[in-house]
Amino acid sequence: MTSQESKSRTPGKESVQEEYIVRFDTHQRIQHFLMMSAFITLALTGFPQKFPDISVSEWWVNALGGLRTVRAIHRGAGFVMLAVCIYHLAWVFVRIGVQRRYGAFRMVPTLQDGRDAVQMFGYYLGFASERPRFGRFSYLEKFDYWAVFWGIVMIGTSGVVLTFAVTATGVIPGDALPLLRGIHSDEAVLAVCWIGIVHMFNAHLAPWVFPFNPTIFTGKLSRERYAEDHPLEYAEIMSSREPLVRASEPQTKAPMASQPEAAAIEREM
Amino acid sequence: MSHARSNRERTRRGSLAIIALLAVATGLVLAGCADENLVMLDKKAAKKAAKKAVLEASRKGTPNGLCLTCHGRPGIAVTLATGQQLPIAPVVPKRYAASVHGKFPCLTCHEAKARLPHAPLDREAPSYNEYLKGISVCSTCHERAYEGFLHTVHGTVRELGDSRYPGCTSCHTTHAVKHTDKWTAADRALACNQCHRGAQTSFAAAATGHREPSLSWFAPTYFAERFLLLLASSVIAFGIISVELDILRWGSGRLRNRT
Numbered sequence: 352m353t354s355q356e357s358k359s360r361t362p363g364k365e366s367v368q369e370e371y372i373v374r375f376d377t378h379q380r381i382q383h384f385l386m387m388s389a390f391i392t393l394a395l396t397g398f399p400q401k402f403p404d405i406s407v408s409e410w411w412v413n414a415l416g417g418l419r420t421v422r423a424i425h426r427g428a429g430f431v432m433l434a435v436c437i438y439h440l441a442w443v444f445v446r447i448g449v450q451r452r453y454g455a456f457r458m459v460p461t462l463q464d465g466r467d468a469v470q471m472f473g474y475y476l477g478f479a480s481e482r483p484r485f486g487r488f489s490y491l492e493k494f495d496y497w498a499v500f501w502g503i504v505m506i507g508t509s510g511v512v513l514t515f516a517v518t519a520t521g522v523i524p525g526d527a528l529p530l531l532r533g534i535h536s537d538e539a540v541l542a543v544c545w546i547g548i549v550h551m552f553n554a555h556l557a558p559w560v561f562p563f564n565p566t567i568f569t570g571k572l573s574r575e576r577y578a579e580d581h582p583l584e585y586a587e588i589m590s591s592r593e594p595l596v597r598a599s600e601p602q603t604k605a606p607m608a609s610q611p612e613a614a615a616i617e618r619e620m
Numbered sequence: 621m622s623h624a625r626s627n628r629e630r631t632r633r634g635s636l637a638i639i640a641l642l643a644v645a646t647g648l649v650l651a652g653c654a655d656e657n658l659v660m661l662d663k664k665a666a667k668k669a670a671k672k673a674v675l676e677a678s679r680k681g682t683p684n685g686l687c688l689t690c691h692g693r694p695g696i697a698v699t700l701a702t703g704q705q706l707p708i709a710p711v712v713p714k715r716y717a718a719s720v721h722g723k724f725p726c727l728t729c730h731e732a733k734a735r736l737p738h739a740p741l742d743r744e745a746p747s748y749n750e751y752l753k754g755i756s757v758c759s760t761c762h763e764r765a766y767e768g769f770l771h772t773v774h775g776t777v778r779e780l781g782d783s784r785y786p787g788c789t790s791c792h793t794t795h796a797v798k799h800t801d802k803w804t805a806a807d808r809a810l811a812c813n814q815c816h817r818g819a820q821t822s823f824a825a826a827a828t829g830h831r832e833p834s835l836s837w838f839a840p841t842y843f844a845e846r847f848l849l850l851l852a853s854s855v856i857a858f859g860i861i862s863v864e865l866d867i868l869r870w871g872s873g874r875l876r877n878r879t
């Protein structure tokens with residue numbers, strides 16, 4: 352693989368990729384991979400149960416080995432997702448509490464996110480001349496993150512209760528079970544639609560990143576893309592570049608395939 | 621004297637004829653009830669009960685009497701071709717009479733059983749499972765309840781092709797069906813316990829009774845579902861609009877640059 356052309360969001364502004372900036376560390380990549388795998392498994396085994404009257408549902412359940420197997424897979428994947436959630440919280444705790452690195456706080460929504468959203472819609476409609484300049488996380492990325500949090504609380508909690516329904520009704524009233532079942536399945540449909548439409552578009556299907564953006568798997572984002580997608584953070588990184596650049600890193604520009612590691616710039620999470 | 625003797629003789633012959641007739645009738649009924657060999661598990665008791673049942677049936681003229689001759693008493697089984705002994709589905713006449721269906725003749729539900737001997741059943745066929753669980757029978761009259769059942773957790777199991785799904789008879793029993801208004805909390809818990817071991821009355825309270833939640837029926841679930849529908853629609857609409865506007869803006873920018 353030789354140097355790769357990137358499609359710029361700004362039309363007509365295409366150039367060759369140069370250096371990479373490490374956007375996600377190994378823990379974040381593992382967390383995303385596990386979360387993604389569990390999510391896809393849950394969707395594939397949950398949707399036939401949500402929509403049993405669609406003929407393809409029965410076919411799919413049979414293909415997977417029957418309803419009992421599908422339920423076992425679904426519950427297994429659910430517990431994997433909960434485990435990833437605990438892993439993530441532990442990771443955040445270690446980062447902040449032990450390592451004293453406060454990058455995680457950048458995920459907290461601020462008023463600026465609201466202003467960014469307004470400006471973005473203004474840009475879409477032609478009222479603003481340019482897109483908002485994002486920092487570490489855009490308002491949509493924050494929305495994705497907190498939506499997952501909301502989803503885990505709502506869907507995960509209800510899922511655990513429904514899995515151990517008989518035991519749970521020793522503590523909670525039985526009337527709550529239909530309520531929790533409604534929450535579990537309706538929230539799941541919302542989550543799948545959001546991830547399938549908005550997240551997939553922003554991450555992979557948008558014309559300027561199509562067909563695939565490997566950043567969440569490799570952890571690296573091209574310097575040019577970084578400057579375009581997260582200009583405020585990019586400026587911040589560049590202003591304090593020296594301490595962030597690996598000691599062995601050559602200062603020359605290198606194509607991705609030839610010296611990907613050497614060209615990588617680490618940043619604080 | 622001879623006149624009196626001939627009268628006694630006539631009475632004796634008449635009695636013998638009645639007994640013979642009853643014996644023949646009993647034999648015919650017992651032979652006709654089974655599609656295969658009848659096996660008396662307790663021959664003496666079975667014969668006695670059969671005789672009594674035939675007498676009662678002929679006396680009262682009840683439509684179910686004939687069926688209950690065999691099905692109304694325990695201890696009778698058929699031997700299948702495989703050698704397996706299958707007890708004839710037992711019915712407790714008094715419990716059936718006291719059930720919500722007690723006034724209906726057996727043939728109302730068991731139409732196919734009108735012929736004697738009964739047509740052999742294919743126990744491997746899916747229709748047999750449906751029949752056994754009451755789906756095909758009960759839904760004939762209880763259409764709305766059946767539609768509601770399909771939307772329950774139990775209905776989902778059936779829709780997804782799992783033959784172990786709980787059907788109508790699993791919870792409502794076959795011949796001792798009580799109106800659900802007369803179910804006690806303990807009755808419900810007992811029904812749930814057949815599959816959900818350890819289920820208590822609080823668990824049984826989760827049963828929505830084949831009805832969709834409404835303002836007066838599982839109101840919290842009703843409001844939660846409405847809220848979630850609104851939330852999901854709003855969020856997804858926001859997402860779709862956002863994506864579409866993004867694409868349109870990008871497309872219009874490209875067009876402007878070309879021109």
